[in-house]
Amino acid sequence: MLLTAALAAPFGQINAAQVRHSVGFDINKDPYISHPYPSNIAIDYSRDCFIIPAGKRDYQLASLTPREALHTPAAIKTHNHPCGACSSLQDLTVYRKHPNLKSPVRWCGVKHILFGTDLRACIKALGFTEGCAAIWAYNVHNTARTEEKGGCFWTCVRSAWLPSIIPFGTHNPCQPPNATESSKRQANVCSDAVVSKDAGVCLNSINRQPACYRQAWEPGKYRLNAALQCDECRSGPLFKKIAGRTRRNSGLPSAIPRPQGGAESVFRLP
Numbered sequence: 001m002l003l004t005a006a007l008a009a010p011f012g013q014i015n016a017a018q019v020r021h022s023v024g025f026d027i028n029k030d031p032y033i034s035h036p037y038p039s040n041i042a043i044d045y046s047r048d049c050f051i052i053p054a055g056k057r058d059y060q061l062a063s064l065t066p067r068e069a070l071h072t073p074a075a076i077k078t079h080n081h082p083c084g085a086c087s088s089l090q091d092l093t094v095y096r097k098h099p100n101l102k103s104p105v106r107w108c109g110v111k112h113i114l115f116g117t118d119l120r121a122c123i124k125a126l127g128f129t130e131g132c133a134a135i136w137a138y139n140v141h142n143t144a145r146t147e148e149k150g151g152c153f154w155t156c157v158r159s160a161w162l163p164s165i166i167p168f169g170t171h172n173p174c175q176p177p178n179a180t181e182s183s184k185r186q187a188n189v190c191s192d193a194v195v196s197k198d199a200g201v202c203l204n205s206i207n208r209q210p211a212c213y214r215q216a217w218e219p220g221k222y223r224l225n226a227a228l229q230c231d232e233c234r235s236g237p238l239f240k241k242i243a244g245r246t247r248r249n250s251g252l253p254s255a256i257p258r259p260q261g262g263a264e265s266v267f268r269l270p
Helices: 016-022 066-070 089-097 102-115 119-124 130-144 153-159 177-187 226-234 236-243
Strands: 048-053 058-064 076-079
Touching (some): 130 226, 153 226
């Protein structure tokens, strides 16, 4: 059984602060400052996020192992992997309403830069909870930093408005340092010339594994443009830990085609 987004609005999460604390998130402190690039982010993939009813209209979120979930009869799974700042049913409603959240969030970023609009308030106006809006805003701030400060500013200036998927290219900010030979095999050539000068620049990792899934940077139908790759590498790991919920681990369709499987395996909604 799963509480769907249609039922989310009348229900209220009563332990949001505790959940944010569990992932080390203070909404008034930029987490990217204390976790500078490069970094290794630890996420306990042995636990998933569950809703536990707490009265007629309230609920708590809990990160449970399969065994713990079996001994919690009222627990209802809401997404794969531990709970975080975006795991609430209210945030699920927003994720289901907007198949491509990067577009409205990016527009909030543009208005913030050009007109001084409050970035977090703009993102919260999409319907997010305070904590979820905060981590989205910090993610945008980090990606907007220059490359030497751990961001993607110049990469985004060059490619943010290109199609999300570009099957071939040589600028691969997602490519981990040990991926050069794999990239050459995928391209089916032997010359070193196919390896870009910035090959192997993604030093971020999740549980000491590459931050980006292989298809994000190798030639093919899932290869992201450079701006999306850079965001996945530089801002993505910490965002995934703190947010908890992502579109993929909630089993929601995305406007950006992505491969199945991998670290963010999908829990499919009925």
